Amino acid sequence: MSIRTFLVVNPRSANGTVERRWDELAATIRSGYGAFEHAFTTAPGDATRLARQALDEGYAMVVALGGDGTMNEVVNGFFRDGKAVNPDAILGEIPVGTGGDFRKTAGIPKDVAAAAAGLQGTATMRVDAGRLSLVDAAGRPAERYFINIASFGMGGLVDSIVNSSSKALGGKASFFLATARAAVRYRNQLVRLTLDGGKPLERRIYNVAVANGRYFGGGMHVAPKAILDDGLFDVVALGDFGVAEVALRVRHIYKGTHLGMPKVEHWKARHVQAEPVQAGDQVLLDVDGEQPGALPSTFEMLPGAIKLKVPG
Helix, strand or coil, rough: CCCCCCEEEEECHHHHHHHCHHHHHHHHHHCCCCCCEEEECCCCCCHHHHHHHHHCCCCCEEEEEHHHHHHHHHHHHCEEECCECCCCEEEEEEEECCCCCHHHHCCCCCCHHHHHHHCCCCEEEEEEEEEEEEEECCCCCEEECCCCCEEEEEEHHHHHHHHHCCCCHHHHHHHHHHHHHHHHCCCEEEEEEEEEECCEEEECEEEEEECCCECCCCEECCCCCCCCCCCCCEEECCCCCCHHHHHHHHHHHHHHHCCCCCCCEEECCCCEEECCCCCCCEEEEECCCCCCCCEEEEEEEEEEEEEEEECC
């Protein structure tokens, strides 16, 4: 028997496919899962507001229907004032967006019918979440939550390019092309990292991923050793790469065979602080395909903070 379920639907996902095919998608979901209620997002931040509202109204499961950005906004709706709105509420996902990175780590099917069927049953797992303190685009302190990956450096510029371009070619191609364009413009930046209160490390970086999940950027296997429920971030630093070095290594990043290569560093940590070394440097953030602001930032691990619906 299905529990009371609310779908937060991004109609612009998959380059607008969700909006055009909604009646068909809704019928498929009802066939595979059962009854649900839903609402469409209309602007950035809507998915967070709708998810939080659904939890306040007593829905037992809130499902993100969209891409990684929609999933991230829904995750943020599970928190209010630094606390879980309802610790027993279940988070689900029907992935139909451009990237689909989180689902790969979580084992959620890409097919809509299979993902809907996977929402049946009682199988859940407690997954970790990250709490990110940052400086937003207006220079104000802000806070975000994530269950996949937050990064800084090149990734922030890639986000800006992807989100201002057509995604008609699909996730992997869109991110690959955006990365190629950004590589021409990006200049490696000097940052200071402090892991679990240890000795600060200064690194000139191409990109640093603070990872709970394993994939980002439309399929890059950047953190192949990350585990969703181990209470630790995998921090993967891609160092002072030049354009030619990136071109040589990008296939290894997609395959997850880059750890241990020159200029690649990997740590485990519960608490990460990052800041620019040089005054005036703007080191942009990437949080699940969105660009919310810049360093300085603090990444704090929240073990088992989200109850995730998994197939089974």
